[in-house]
Amino acid sequence: MVLKKYNINPDLALERQKCTFDIEEIINIFDGGKEKTSQRRKIEDVVLKSGLCHDDVPEECMSLKERYENAVRKSCFFSKLMKTELQEITGIEDFETPAIRRIADALFKDISPFLLHLGMFVPTIIGQCTSEQLMIWLPKALDLQIIGGYAQTELGHGTFIRGLETTATYDADTEEFVLHTPTLTAHKWWAGGLGKTINHCIVVAQLYTKGVCYGTHLFMVQIRDLDTHMPLPGIKVGEIGPRMGFSSADNGFLGFNNFRIPRNNMLMKHAQVQKDGTYVKPARHGKLTYQTMVFVRVTLVNEAAFNLSKAVTIAVRYSAVRRQSEMRPNEPEPQILDYPTQQHKLFIGIATAHAFQLTANWLWNTFKSVLSDMKKGDVGTLPELHALSSCLKAVCTSDAALLIEQCRYACGGHGYMLSSNLPYIYSFVAATRTYEGDYTILLLQTARFLVKAWEQAEAGKTVTPTVSYISRSLKGEKNSWRSTDEGIIKSFQAVAAGKIALCVKSIRDRMKSGLDYEDAWLLTTVQLVDAAEAHCRSVILETYCNEVRRLTKSSSDNVKIVMHQLVTLYLSYWTLQRTGDLLRYSSISEKDIDFMQRQYEELLQHIRPNAVALVDAFDLRDEILHSSLGAYDGRVYERLMEQAENNPMNAEPVNQSFHKYIKPLLQGKL
Numbered sequence: 001m002v003l004k005k006y007n008i009n010p011d012l013a014l015e016r017q018k019c020t021f022d023i024e025e026i027i028n029i030f031d032g033g034k035e036k037t038s039q040r041r042k043i044e045d046v047v048l049k050s051g052l053c054h055d056d057v058p059e060e061c062m063s064l065k066e067r068y069e070n071a072v073r074k075s076c077f078f079s080k081l082m083k084t085e086l087q088e089i090t091g092i093e094d095f096e097t098p099a100i101r102r103i104a105d106a107l108f109k110d111i112s113p114f115l116l117h118l119g120m121f122v123p124t125i126i127g128q129c130t131s132e133q134l135m136i137w138l139p140k141a142l143d144l145q146i147i148g149g150y151a152q153t154e155l156g157h158g159t160f161i162r163g164l165e166t167t168a169t170y171d172a173d174t175e176e177f178v179l180h181t182p183t184l185t186a187h188k189w190w191a192g193g194l195g196k197t198i199n200h201c202i203v204v205a206q207l208y209t210k211g212v213c214y215g216t217h218l219f220m221v222q223i224r225d226l227d228t229h230m231p232l233p234g235i236k237v238g239e240i241g242p243r244m245g246f247s248s249a250d251n252g253f254l255g256f257n258n259f260r261i262p263r264n265n266m267l268m269k270h271a272q273v274q275k276d277g278t279y280v281k282p283a284r285h286g287k288l289t290y291q292t293m294v295f296v297r298v299t300l301v302n303e304a305a306f307n308l309s310k311a312v313t314i315a316v317r318y319s320a321v322r323r324q325s326e327m328r329p330n331e332p333e334p335q336i337l338d339y340p341t342q343q344h345k346l347f348i349g350i351a352t353a354h355a356f357q358l359t360a361n362w363l364w365n366t367f368k369s370v371l372s373d374m375k376k377g378d379v380g381t382l383p384e385l386h387a388l389s390s391c392l393k394a395v396c397t398s399d400a401a402l403l404i405e406q407c408r409y410a411c412g413g414h415g416y417m418l419s420s421n422l423p424y425i426y427s428f429v430a431a432t433r434t435y436e437g438d439y440t441i442l443l444l445q446t447a448r449f450l451v452k453a454w455e456q457a458e459a460g461k462t463v464t465p466t467v468s469y470i471s472r473s474l475k476g477e478k479n480s481w482r483s484t485d486e487g488i489i490k491s492f493q494a495v496a497a498g499k500i501a502l503c504v505k506s507i508r509d510r511m512k513s514g515l516d517y518e519d520a521w522l523l524t525t526v527q528l529v530d531a532a533e534a535h536c537r538s539v540i541l542e543t544y545c546n547e548v549r550r551l552t553k554s555s556s557d558n559v560k561i562v563m564h565q566l567v568t569l570y571l572s573y574w575t576l577q578r579t580g581d582l583l584r585y586s587s588i589s590e591k592d593i594d595f596m597q598r599q600y601e602e603l604l605q606h607i608r609p610n611a612v613a614l615v616d617a618f619d620l621r622d623e624i625l626h627s628s629l630g631a632y633d634g635r636v637y638e639r640l641m642e643q644a645e646n647n648p649m650n651a652e653p654v655n656q657s658f659h660k661y662i663k664p665l666l667q668g669k670l
């Protein structure tokens with residue numbers, strides 16, 4: 001749609017005058033510097049001027065088939081733009097993925113069917129191929145001569161990868177693998193782009209050679225003819241059907257009937273099958289084939305931050321424009337943003353978007369450093385990365401989904417309109433809590449690491465920095481509550497340590513009473529999930545505080561003040577959310593809690609004048625927000641009426657169903 005131009009809504013204009021800080025300074029902080037902001041804006045200009053974002057009919061008014069076809073059209077032209085004009089026009093050779101990721105949302109309200117190509121297919125080639133394989137597939141994939149996806153999950157198994165049923169049996173006579181789907185539940189299920197779009201995919205299958213099963217491995221499989229796009233003989237493939245979101249992502253199913261691929265199509269960077277069928281196991285770590293999942297979990301923390309920033313921008317701008325009820329008799333109706341309960345719903349969203357974005361950047365750097373260790377042959381830092389990426393993916397996607405839904409509540413009835421974009425943002429983020437490892441499963445992975453860390457610390461061994469609080473706790477260091485940033489973080493670490501200690505004790509007690517380790521673990525899993533979540537909270541709180549301190553060192557005083565107000569709001573919010581835990585594991589008193597409550601409420605008042613400016617500082621263009629409620633000009637009612645008038649349902653004054661059914665009913669002739 002072409003966005004109509006309106007004058008700025010007067011309430012929103014006034015809000016912007018109240019701003020106490022330089023918005024551009026905060027924008028630069030989140031982009032990673034002035035230069036990066038300018039690069040990102042250049043990229044956005046190119047895409048927005050390309051005309052690619054235009055739809056004749058709003059996406060939500062299209063049929064599922066039309067939506068898919070429209071998304072394919074845009075994905076193709078967008079890919080071409082990325083390969084050619086973007087590079088030429090902007091002169092930027094090394095595209096920054098966050099900038100491309102952000103502007104991609106101007107094209108797709110829903111999801112691009114090419115998402116998995118860039119999100120998982122290419123990363124798997126990079127992470128799992130030998131250098132010879134890389135030379136064959138990477139240039140083709142980057143040049144979009146082949147389009148791929150990632151087919152791991154099956155109808156019967158998603159979480160438990162070791163339970164996957166698809167087989168890849170090596171035939172030494174022909175030097176081929178035979179891919180087969182032995183049962184109904186062995187069909188690949190869910191892979192994005194698989195239904196209709198892709199011609200290649202990474203398939204995860206149980207490897208058999210010389211009669212022995214060596215567990216799951218990755219295979220490059222061509223599934224469709226490159227010219228006709230017909231499924232190759234031996235391949236059964238299609239779309240899995242309508243879902244809550246991801247409507248244009250053609251998630252698909254896939255079955256193999258003794259389908260043969262060359263030996264070289266097993267991705268052999270870590271494990272190999274030699275020509276004679278001899279299996280060579282990975283030299284360094286058994287879970288290196290899971291690396292793409294770790295990569296995506298890391299990027300999903302960024303997704304949580306980005307999508308939350310979109311939702312809270314929409315809801316805060318709307319709340320500044322919307323007037324409702326009265327605070328005192330005979331006074332004009334206030335902006336709903338003036339209600340403390342509305343501020344309570346929204347300001348935590350702004351602070352959380354900051355916390356997650358800075359945590360995502362920190363996690364990304366950690367990921368890069370672990371990759372570089374691994375290149376040198378050192379896999380020692382991988383378990384900590386796995387534990388961190390697991391819990392951060394789980395908690396950030398889950399919190400973001402809840403807060404996005406809260407943004408919708410904050411917009412009342414209008415938030416329920418698809419044109420607000422809040423339902424789309426929510427349905428996308430709701431899926432991130434499940435895919436790439438369900439919430440509970442990933443927290444249990446982190447819990448394994450925490451219990452091990454506890455045992456190591458108990459044995460007097462050094463533990464990694466993110467769990468060093470365990471050693472302090474074991475040394476008997478008592479927590480004394482202080483309502484400073486550092487004091488609060490220490491208390492959250494005391495909560496995490498206390499919960500891990502209880503888990504360890506529960507497991508040991510259960511074993512003493514005769515249970516084996518597996519049963520003792522299983523019966524403790526409710527506590528283990530809770531302990532891993534507590535650990536994750538302490539990591540986010542600490543990272544957020546440290547990063548704000550580091551990044552605002554040379555900022556103006558006013559930016560320091562407002563960024564720190566958000567940090568304090570975040571710390572106070574979580575303190576008040578977790579008073580039960582803090583009363584149990586730290587020395588917080590009722591008086592301290594009263595103080596934190598007052599501080600929290602005062603902060604809502606302090607942040608209020610800057611609320612609109614703070615969401616403006618996410619620098620999200622209207623074309624990315626796609627929202628009748630959240631546009632920069634605040635012309636909410638004009639846009640709601642516009643979208644109603646553009647609704648294809650209103651194209652004819654009388655719908656044909658009147659003549660077919662209603663009239664006969666009215667006349668008793670049905």
Ligand SMILES: CCCCC/C=C\C/C=C\C/C=C\CCCCC(=O)SCCNC(=O)CCNC(=O)[C@H](O)C(C)(C)COP(=O)(O)OP(=O)(O)OC[C@H]1O[C@@H](n2cnc3c(N)ncnc32)[C@H](O)[C@@H]1OP(=O)(O)O
Binds near residue numbers: 449
């Ligand atoms: C513009 C372009 C850019 C776009 C970018 C934008 C967005 C993001 C990009 C793309 C995303 C978009 C869409 C994505 C769609 C979704 C795709 C998918 O969902 S793919 C399928 C994902 N599936 C899963 O995540 C499955 C979850 N299950 C598992 O991960 C595992 O089964 C398991 C739960 C971890 C258990 O595995 P297993 O049984 O093999 O292992 P255990 O016996 O439990 O553990 C043994 C040991 O190994 C350690 N470990 C496990 N995993 C890892 C790992 N990944 N790395 C390192 N170590 C690992 C585990 O901790 C144990 O260690 P120890 O305790 O020491 O023995």
Ligand SMILES: Cc1cc2nc3c(=O)[nH]c(=O)nc-3n(C[C@H](O)[C@H](O)[C@H](O)COP(=O)(O)OP(=O)(O)OC[C@H]3O[C@@H](n4cnc5c(N)ncnc54)[C@H](O)[C@@H]3O)c2cc1C
Binds near residue numbers: 251435
């Ligand atoms: C939108 C979307 C896109 C997707 N895209 C892809 C894709 O491109 N490629 C791909 O391969 N997959 C994809 N998936 C699949 C996704 O990765 C899986 O759905 C996800 O990993 C969860 O697995 P599951 O569906 O088997 O859930 P299940 O494991 O069946 O989980 C169901 C419930 O059981 C619980 N549970 C399961 N095991 C345990 C346990 N051991 N302990 C305690 N509780 C347990 C879970 O916590 C959960 O509450 C996609 C999914 C969605 C929704």
